[in-house]
Every structure is written in structure tokens, then in C-alpha cells.
Amino acid sequence: MAGRTLFDKIWDRHVIQELGGGYALMHVSRHLMHDGGAAALERNRKKGYKVRDTALTFATMDHAVSTEPGRTAATRSQFVARLDSMREECKLAGVRLFDIGEPGQGIIHVIGPELGATLPGTFLVCGDSHTCTHGGMGCIAFGIGSSEVSHVLATQSLVQRRPQTMRATFDGTLAPGVRAKDLILYLIGQIGTAGGTGYALEYAGSAIRSLPVEGRLTLCNLSIEAGAKIGFVAPDETTYAFLKGRPFAPKGEMWDKAVADWRTLPSDPDAVFDREVKIDVARIAPQITWGTSPEHVVAVTERIPDPKSVADPDKQRAMQAALDYMGLKAGAPIAGTPVDWVFIGSCTNSRLSDIQEAAALAKGRKVAAGVTAWVVPGSETIKRQAEAEGLDRVLTEAGFQWREPGCSMCLAFNGDRVPPGKRSVSTSNRNFVGRQGPGARTHLASPAMAAAAALTGTISDVRSL
Amino acid sequence: MEKFTKLAAIAAPIMRQNIDTDMVIRVERLRDLPPEKLGPYAFESWRYKPDGSEAPEFVLNRPPYRDAKVILAADNFGCGSSREAAVWSLFAFGIRCVIAPSFGPIFYNNCFQNGLLPVALPLEVIEELVAEVEASQGTGKVSIDLEACTVTSPSGKVTSFKIDPLRREALLSGQDQIEQTRGREKEIAAFEQGDRQRFPWLYQSA
Numbered sequence A: 001m002a003g004r005t006l007f008d009k010i011w012d013r014h015v016i017q018e019l020g021g022g023y024a025l026m027h028v029s030r031h032l033m034h035d036g037g038a039a040a041l042e043r044n045r046k047k048g049y050k051v052r053d054t055a056l057t058f059a060t061m062d063h064a065v066s067t068e069p070g071r072t073a074a075t076r077s078q079f080v081a082r083l084d085s086m087r088e089e090c091k092l093a094g095v096r097l098f099d100i101g102e103p104g105q106g107i108i109h110v111i112g113p114e115l116g117a118t119l120p121g122t123f124l125v126c127g128d129s130h131t132c133t134h135g136g137m138g139c140i141a142f143g144i145g146s147s148e149v150s151h152v153l154a155t156q157s158l159v160q161r162r163p164q165t166m167r168a169t170f171d172g173t174l175a176p177g178v179r180a181k182d183l184i185l186y187l188i189g190q191i192g193t194a195g196g197t198g199y200a201l202e203y204a205g206s207a208i209r210s211l212p213v214e215g216r217l218t219l220c221n222l223s224i225e226a227g228a229k230i231g232f233v234a235p236d237e238t239t240y241a242f243l244k245g246r247p248f249a250p251k252g253e254m255w256d257k258a259v260a261d262w263r264t265l266p267s268d269p270d271a272v273f274d275r276e277v278k279i280d281v282a283r284i285a286p287q288i289t290w291g292t293s294p295e296h297v298v299a300v301t302e303r304i305p306d307p308k309s310v311a312d313p314d315k316q317r318a319m320q321a322a323l324d325y326m327g328l329k330a331g332a333p334i335a336g337t338p339v340d341w342v343f344i345g346s347c348t349n350s351r352l353s354d355i356q357e358a359a360a361l362a363k364g365r366k367v368a369a370g371v372t373a374w375v376v377p378g379s380e381t382i383k384r385q386a387e388a389e390g391l392d393r394v395l396t397e398a399g400f401q402w403r404e405p406g407c408s409m410c411l412a413f414n415g416d417r418v419p420p421g422k423r424s425v426s427t428s429n430r431n432f433v434g435r436q437g438p439g440a441r442t443h444l445a446s447p448a449m450a451a452a453a454a455l456t457g458t459i460s461d462v463r464s465l
Numbered sequence B: 001m002e003k004f005t006k007l008a009a010i011a012a013p014i015m016r017q018n019i020d021t022d023m024v025i026r027v028e029r030l031r032d033l034p035p036e037k038l039g040p041y042a043f044e045s046w047r048y049k050p051d052g053s054e055a056p057e058f059v060l061n062r063p064p065y066r067d068a069k070v071i072l073a074a075d076n077f078g079c080g081s082s083r084e085a086a087v088w089s090l091f092a093f094g095i096r097c098v099i100a101p102s103f104g105p106i107f108y109n110n111c112f113q114n115g116l117l118p119v120a121l122p123l124e125v126i127e128e129l130v131a132e133v134e135a136s137q138g139t140g141k142v143s144i145d146l147e148a149c150t151v152t153s154p155s156g157k158v159t160s161f162k163i164d165p166l167r168r169e170a171l172l173s174g175q176d177q178i179e180q181t182r183g184r185e186k187e188i189a190a191f192e193q194g195d196r197q198r199f200p201w202l203y204q205s206a
């Protein structure tokens, strides 16, 4: 018998009941909620469904919160009602909520690992597509819809179909200036935004082993942009060192038991995957998207591709529409394109190391004239850590705005928007039409590349700074 | 949930790859509107001009496609955000079936929670359907039979599709999944008890 994959091992231990045809009733060991969850809580309350296991449920506020410096409960009044209803529903349901101003508040995919709520081997869901981020801790984590959120709240379980497995092996050493974000954007450029559809995607190889946990979270965050709703990295010593001592991580003797169990999780050497991709990391330069889909990506040293260079007429049309929307010309170098806005934040890249990296580049430099540059920490805890290290001062002295934690300009839900027609370099995960505000033009890149764009006023190769 | 059994309806071709859920429903609409009021906002940025008037060239604004219950689409329909409002807005508009070569995985699941049938067919088959529909100026109906798992083109060409039996049953009966799972209380409780013994650290500090 062939060995088992990490995915098989975690999946199998959560099966409550096989339902036939590849479907199973799965036990949910961690349910995370953001401020969009009030509707599901209210729906269930009205139907008389109690939250089945509040101890396994964690909630925070992120999408609708203001990120204005010095925000209060009344800032951005159009959202106050929404946040209040989340507070009220969590209270009625007995769900623990990390609210504005408390350590623990932040983007749900940042605080899960930060609190130690996200643990290796768990089956974790959240009503948000970037839940795949948590896979960086060595668990099965994926986004669900609002009806499924109701189902999980009421039954602590979910009916799911077992996906196929895929492995992307990244071997080699990262070149200077190349980050986890570049690895995953490069992969999406290679396999396309539907390349991982139907698969649970394991990231493996020497380059992944050498990534810190924060980089692994960034990598897994974009799995859904590759079509895979589940993406993960096997847990290892790096994971355990990151987790130990976090507020909700196991303690004492339980910690040792847990680690002993987690060590059995990685895929067996003879495990077979339904699809394999191999990437030579040495060939990857810093990446930047040029279009309106994450697969519209090039190295910063490359030229903007010509739609005529592809055979598929549908692809050609999509590429031309993207160029028109972005106001770019095929064949021109992407570097040197003038930039109006820079956003360093989101569940992809708003962690302490991302902010440290931006601050290191900003030190002694200035944001270029005409550029508005924001840094939005992913959580209250990160904000406090960064301030303790003086990073906020370095950034504000250079001309960046230092803001309060939340999703912010990643999806412009809370009113933080890039104005129409303006060009933004963003560390988030979606460059869709209008994602950062109607008419906004988004280029996705790493925090280092985003900082470089802010400081030079153009899309620039961070290695030349 | 509304049942889905059979349908013969106008089908609107929107043959663009990677139609994401942001395109189906704008994020601003998630704020205040209940699911059943989202119909006017499906594909909002394509259906209306910046001044709020209808964009006459967009397919869902043209007769007979205004009455479409089926959408014919290209690869990776419904990719992106998990927002279930994408399904709600299509449903409120009147759409009951989307036919595409592939779907965003979360959108695909959300469809089944709301009585909307996603049918995966090869691109060539969909292109033939589009050709027939367009040749009839949109009046030729596309029929979907979930019991037989077939799609029939306006000219009568029949193609079978595959769908998971469990999903098919749920749509055919319109059953509520939460109620069904609550019926498995014994299994869930037994699992929980065992899980606490096998993996006590999951319950320790949480």
C-alpha cells in the first residue's frame, strides 16, 4: 500500500461519517469568524440553533472596521450598526470575540496563528476564501459560504467532498530580494488561476522548509488564487517554535503530546499525489502583476506581455481587456510604470516581518512625491510589537501612513479605497477589476516591492534600491 | 430551499473566463441588502453605465435574455471571494442554472445550498450551445433535466453531465442540510467524545 499524504492523515481523523460518492460529514475542530458572521449567527438564533461548541469558535472584527489612526467605536458611522450586531450576536451565542482595541483583534487569518488558535492537524474553516492561509501551520483550512457557516455553528460539522491531492515542490535557494509572495505569484503564473481547482495543494521542497512561518502563511494565502481552496505546508520544528507559548497553544504535558502527534503528520516518502509540479526557485525574480487576474504576472525585469502572443482567443480577449483597464501597453517594460498609491497590509502580507522589511527599506528614504503610501498592520498585537520596535516612527518619518489593524484597502469594504483610475502597488492577493475601489488599478507584489514602489514613485526592482 | 428538477429556459451567454464573484456582486451590496433583494445588482458593473442607466449592449439587458434562467459561461466561473451573495444575486435575478467548463470551488458549493444548479460541461459543448442560442436570437431554449442528468440544446442535441449523487439528491428534494445533519446527532456526539480522548490538546486551552 502506498504511503499517505499529510492531507490524507488530517482528513481521515476528522471524518464523522462517510456519506458515499466521496462525501463525508467532517468534524470542524476550529471555526473562525469575522464581522460578516453576524447574519449567520442571527439566522441560527432565530431558528433556535445553539452554537454547538463555542470553545472551538473564535471571532474578531476586520472587514468593516475603520483603520483610521485614533479610531473609536464611532469612526465610520455607516458600519457601526454592523459591528454592533456582531458584538450582540456573539454575546447572545457565547462566542468569544476579539474586539477593537484588544490584543487578538485583527484580520482573522492573521490572528488565528498569532493566538495559537490555529494548530497543526486541525480541520479549520471560516466564512472567507483566504482561510487557506492557515494551511501554513500544517492544517486543513478552507473558506466556506454563509450557509455553510450556519451549518458549522449548528452542528460543528460540514459535509464536504474529499478533493484530489497536488504537490508543488519548490527546490533551490531564493535569490536576494525574492520572498514567499514571489514564489506563489510565480506558481500562479505557471499553472493559472484554475490550475489547482479540485485539489488540496501541498507546498513542499527545500525552499519551503527554509521559509519562516510568516512566509508559509503568505504562500498558502494565495492558494485560492491558484484555484485550490485548500493549501498547506507540513508542520516542522519551525512551526513548533513559532507556536510554543502562544495564548491558545497547548501547554505543559499537553504540548509534548501534541508535538509528538504533529511529527507523525507529514506526507510519507512514498505517498502518491494526483498531480505534481516542480519549480526551480533559483529562476524566480521579484514578481509583479500587470493585469486583472493573479495569473497576469511577470518578473519585474520583464515586459508587459502581448495578447497576440497567446493562441487561445478567450485568453487573448481577457488580456486585452486587462491592459485597457490597467492603462498599460503590451511590450513596454513593467518597471518604471508610475504609481499613485501603495498599500502594505492584508492577510497576505501584514505581519511583523513584512512591516520590518518595509521599514528597513524606508529608513533614511522618503516616499516619492505624489504617492500615498499606507501601512496597515494585520493585528493589534502586531501593531503594538511594531511600535515597540519603533517601526511606526521609521515609516511615518519616511512619509508612510501608519494605521489601525483591519482588512482596509484589500477589498475597500470599509471605505478605504484607491480612487478611480489611480495605480496602486498592493501586498494583498486580488487584483480584480474594482477590488480596491471602482476603477482602481492594482498591481500585486511583495512588501519589499511595494515599499520600493512607494520610495521611487514607480514600479521598481527592489534589488536596485 | 427551492427544488431543482427540470428546466427549459432562455440561456444567456457570458463567455468570459474567470468571472469572479466580485464581478457578480459588488462588495458594497453585501452591506445592507437581504439575499432576495440582490437581483438588480447581479453583474452591476456591466449592467449599468456610470450614470445608473442600463448598458444596452450587455446581454442581460437585451430581450429575450432579460428573462434568462440559464447562464452559459467559460472556465472558472465564480472564482474569488466566498461571498454567497454571488449566488443569491443570480438566484434573485431568476438564474437557476449556470453551465461552465469549471467553477470556483466555494461558489460551486454555495450553489447547492441555494437551489442553483452548476453544470460542468466541456468548453466545446458550451460553445455549440452558444452558437445555437445566438442563431435563434436567444429564443431557442436550453433544457436541463437533473433526473436524467442531461442538457438539451435548442435543436435537440442531448449531452449528459456528471454530478455527485449526494448533491443531486439534495437539489431534487430541496432538503435542508442543517436539519439533515442534526439527524446524525448520535454519530456527531460519539465522534466528539472520541476526539476529546484522542486529541485532548485541541480542547485544553480553547
Ligand code: SF4
Residues within 6 Å of the ligand: A062, A063, A107, A108, A109, A128, A130, A346, A347, A348, A406, A407, A410, A411, A428, A429
Ligand atoms: S485582508 Fe483582504 S483577503 Fe484578507 S480577509 Fe481581509 S478582505 Fe479578505
